[in-house]
Amino acid sequence: MARRRYTPEQVVNLLRQIEVAVANGKATEQACRDAGIVEQTYYRWRREYGGMKVDQARRLKELEQENGKLKRLVSELSLEKLVLKDIAFGKLLSPERRRRAVFHAQQQYGMAERHACRLVNQPRGTQRYQPTQRADEDQLTQAIIALAKQYGRYGYRRVTALLNHAGWPVGKDRVERIWRREGLKVPKKQKPRGRLWLNDGSCVRLRPTHRNHVWSYDFVSVRTHNGRSVRLLNLIDEYSRECLLIRAERRWTSARVIESLADVMIERGVPEHLRSDNGPEFVAKDLRQWLINTGAKTLYIEPGSPWENGYCESFNSKLRDEFLNGEIFYSLKELRVLAERWRVHYNTVRPHSSLGYRPPAPEARLTSNKGHGEVETATRFPLLHTPDGGYLKSKITALH
Numbered sequence: 001m002a003r004r005r006y007t008p009e010q011v012v013n014l015l016r017q018i019e020v021a022v023a024n025g026k027a028t029e030q031a032c033r034d035a036g037i038v039e040q041t042y043y044r045w046r047r048e049y050g051g052m053k054v055d056q057a058r059r060l061k062e063l064e065q066e067n068g069k070l071k072r073l074v075s076e077l078s079l080e081k082l083v084l085k086d087i088a089f090g091k092l093l094s095p096e097r098r099r100r101a102v103f104h105a106q107q108q109y110g111m112a113e114r115h116a117c118r119l120v121n122q123p124r125g126t127q128r129y130q131p132t133q134r135a136d137e138d139q140l141t142q143a144i145i146a147l148a149k150q151y152g153r154y155g156y157r158r159v160t161a162l163l164n165h166a167g168w169p170v171g172k173d174r175v176e177r178i179w180r181r182e183g184l185k186v187p188k189k190q191k192p193r194g195r196l197w198l199n200d201g202s203c204v205r206l207r208p209t210h211r212n213h214v215w216s217y218d219f220v221s222v223r224t225h226n227g228r229s230v231r232l233l234n235l236i237d238e239y240s241r242e243c244l245l246i247r248a249e250r251r252w253t254s255a256r257v258i259e260s261l262a263d264v265m266i267e268r269g270v271p272e273h274l275r276s277d278n279g280p281e282f283v284a285k286d287l288r289q290w291l292i293n294t295g296a297k298t299l300y301i302e303p304g305s306p307w308e309n310g311y312c313e314s315f316n317s318k319l320r321d322e323f324l325n326g327e328i329f330y331s332l333k334e335l336r337v338l339a340e341r342w343r344v345h346y347n348t349v350r351p352h353s354s355l356g357y358r359p360p361a362p363e364a365r366l367t368s369n370k371g372h373g374e375v376e377t378a379t380r381f382p383l384l385h386t387p388d389g390g391y392l393k394s395k396i397t398a399l400h
Contacts, residue, residue, distance in 0.1 A: 141178050156176045212269050218316060232247065
């Protein structure tokens with residue numbers, strides 16, 4: 001027989017009924033038996049509801065229920081606070097991190113999946129999703145790690161372009177997912193390394209419209225290991241973004257600038273315009289007269305406005321970030337050789353974001369100048385596994 005449950009109103013009514021029977025001379029035990037309860041229940045009810053009216057008993061029951069709810073709520077909040085303090089050292093931005101947080105809350109604190117998912121804001125469908133791994137996932141991961149090691153200053157977009165050139169039909173979203181999973185990132189600073197002892201623009205007054213339309217040149221300063229200063233003359237074609245010249249000298253004069261420009265013009269032709277700042281080497285009378293005689297016009301930016309020479313300034317920043325900051329140069333000759341090798345790589349291999357992640361001159365065969373101390377250089381790239389099981393080997397050689 002199922003045990004009957006009494007509401008507070010019924011309990012108060014039964015207490016009144018028993019009290020009336022006892023007042024009329026009936027024994028308490030008999031009065032309880034007539035009311036359908038045992039004597040122990042009567043005394044327990046009298047201790048809990050004695051002297052109350054029906055509405056007071058109802059309110060007491062409501063308060064007890066509210067108190068129970070508040071206790072459960074406080075308990076849940078305390079548990080959630082403890083769980084969040086344990087699992088959430090930072091923002092849980094990725095579904096995988098939230099998935100691990102839910103598993104931890106379930107195993108360590110015995111939380112239900114629904115409660116844990118609500119706590120870390122994880123959809124239950126995402127929590128129960130079983131990711132599928134592609135057959136080429138491991139090979140692609142190794143290729144990405146190899147490129148990240150070789151080109152430490154490249155992000156996942158530029159690495160995606162290199163993978164596409166190597167034959168991988170992969171998009172930047174998948175590369176970014178693997179990139180983040182493996183903890184890869186471009187470091188803010190890089191440690192220079194020595195090689196000698198190893199075993200082996202928003203404001204542009206004239207926008208370029210075709211090759212040899214506008215060239216721009218500028219100087220970049222660097223120091224060799226002995227502390228002596230070296231200045232590199234960088235010359236680029238603003239339309240194709242191709243680097244035409246990187247020449248390092250301890251000291252520059254207008255005569256050496258003319259000599260360097262002449263070497264490039266003999267091979268590439270005479271540009272229509274040359275953009276530069278107002279440095280003493282660029283505004284020298286003999287240089288300006290020589291440019292007039294060759295048919296090239298000068299474009300000088302406003303003093304103190306380097307953004308007007310934005311193409312060359314952007315190239316200078318890439319040169320410093322990807323090459324100069326990561327090297328220790330023990331001699332001028334070493335600097336010249338490595339700079340020429342980086343120039344060949346920049347023109348033929350390095351994906352350029354403004355060109356749809358294509359190199360400026362992928363088929364170019366660049367010539368190094370023996371008269372300036374450069375020698376024949378060859379840039380070798382590691383073998384990359386391609387999806388069809390073969391290999392891709394990129395090899396670019398600067399010819400005499």
